[in-house]
Amino acid sequence: MLIYTQDSGNYSLKLEKTVDKTFMKYKGGYNIRLSNPPTGNVLALPTPEQLFLTRHIADIYFDELMVSPDEKVDQGQALARCNKGPLNMHAPMAGTVKYITDNQIILGQLNSNTAPTKVTPGSTQDTIFSSGCFIHINEVYSGKIPAKDSIPQAIFVRIANLDNYVMASEIELMGSLQEFCSGLKLLADISKDTILHVVVTKKQAVLAKKIKNDTADISNIELVTIPPRYGLDNTRLIADRWGYRADQHIWSISPQGIFALARAVNQGEKTTYTYMSVSGPAVNRPQYYKVPLGYPIADLLKASEVKDCPVRVINGGVMSGIELAADQTGVTGDIAGLTVLENNSARKLLKFARFGLDDRRFEDFFTTDMQGEVRACVSCGYCQSVCPAGLLPDYLHKLLYCNDLDRAQSAGLNKCVHCGLCSFICVSKIELTEQFIKGQAQLKAEQHKSSEGQA
Ligand code: SF4
Numbered sequence: 001m002l003i004y005t006q007d008s009g010n011y012s013l014k015l016e017k018t019v020d021k022t023f024m025k026y027k028g029g030y031n032i033r034l035s036n037p038p039t040g041n042v043l044a045l046p047t048p049e050q051l052f053l054t055r056h057i058a059d060i061y062f063d064e065l066m067v068s069p070d071e072k073v074d075q076g077q078a079l080a081r082c083n084k085g086p087l088n089m090h091a092p093m094a095g096t097v098k099y100i101t102d103n104q105i106i107l108g109q110l111n112s113n114t115a116p117t118k119v120t121p122g123s124t125q126d127t128i129f130s131s132g133c134f135i136h137i138n139e140v141y142s143g144k145i146p147a148k149d150s151i152p153q154a155i156f157v158r159i160a161n162l163d164n165y166v167m168a169s170e171i172e173l174m175g176s177l178q179e180f181c182s183g184l185k186l187l188a189d190i191s192k193d194t195i196l197h198v199v200v201t202k203k204q205a206v207l208a209k210k211i212k213n214d215t216a217d218i219s220n221i222e223l224v225t226i227p228p229r230y231g232l233d234n235t236r237l238i239a240d241r242w243g244y245r246a247d248q249h250i251w252s253i254s255p256q257g258i259f260a261l262a263r264a265v266n267q268g269e270k271t272t273y274t275y276m277s278v279s280g281p282a283v284n285r286p287q288y289y290k291v292p293l294g295y296p297i298a299d300l301l302k303a304s305e306v307k308d309c310p311v312r313v314i315n316g317g318v319m320s321g322i323e324l325a326a327d328q329t330g331v332t333g334d335i336a337g338l339t340v341l342e343n344n345s346a347r348k349l350l351k352f353a354r355f356g357l358d359d360r361r362f363e364d365f366f367t368t369d370m371q372g373e374v375r376a377c378v379s380c381g382y383c384q385s386v387c388p389a390g391l392l393p394d395y396l397h398k399l400l401y402c403n404d405l406d407r408a409q410s411a412g413l414n415k416c417v418h419c420g421l422c423s424f425i426c427v428s429k430i431e432l433t434e435q436f437i438k439g440q441a442q443l444k445a446e447q448h449k450s451s452e453g454q455a
């Protein structure tokens, strides 16, 4: 076990690695511990003045409007449509359309006491798409929302969640295991040839046992138990280890998606709300929430009592989360948690984790004596020792530094799952993950260009 702690004011940063002999061949395992992780039960917040509904979700854009400004809408009514599928965006609450922009539909005069529009009964697969629960599903290898008619070879149900700063699956599952298992059964019914992998950590053995007992009558379900080490809960890594290939339809679904499916099929409910957390050192009241989609992020931050200082809001946890876009004003289904950091201290804190190129405190901890200037890779090998995808991040870094995309591709650039561990551990604080994300995008653009050239 390797532990490094640094206390600075309110912050307690802990770097730790636990070694599990059974899984010695797997890497990963570091994580950041900040103060104020989310705690307690799930809180429902009062009806806000407005809902800000984002028209972009993953790879889809709801371009075809089905309502106009000033129009009254019912809960569950379709507001806009995307031709992929086709898929509809639903009103999370009854209200009046206030404004429509290229990015958002804004609902006001909200009313939570009206009868919702119900899902039209159909097959499980139809219901996934007509109820809106597709927002909790993505294709493991492309990250896209699955096409309506695609039959998945396998579905990974992500109960294991090794980030402490987003919605915890145990909290979601509390008291509703029966509903969860009924959702699993529905999903297993999509096709008898579709294997349902329920991913849990070793620490969730009791929960796993209950799920196993309650789903004993499903033949195509399998529990996958992973070590509780950050990075190993990534469904793409698990799918690779289970022998799936990038050209197959492999879905990943969160517990929220399972509940949404069960409610859509059993009660005809459309997906109108989501569970998420708001936590981190810059909030006084870290909390789990249940909110309608589109809930104002400003109201959520206020409810969590954000400290009176400049803050940075991260969508996700600190290891792999990204700064929330300034124009994202409403909650979307893909936000599992917001981590709020004090701007100055957060920079300091994150700079400790990922010093960056201009940080002059580096010399307090390491002795390359470069006074915060651009640092070269010193071939320490630490990044190789943590990469859960089995890559050689230092080698990839050198190839990309030389613009050698072809060799970077052969060295597995596309297998990087952006877990952030290599950047975190790098003694030279090279922004490896960022470089790999850019490299993958460049590769994709070049492949697209060459396929267009051949057409
Ligand atoms: S190379 Fe990618 S997958 Fe490997 S540690 Fe770095 S970010 Fe994670």
Ligand code: SF4
Pocket (backbone or CB within 6 Å): 376, 377, 378, 379, 380, 381, 382, 383, 384, 393, 394, 397, 425, 426, 427, 428, 429, 430, 432
């Ligand atoms: S951790 Fe950083 S310095 Fe060490 S080998 Fe990897 S890229 Fe190079």
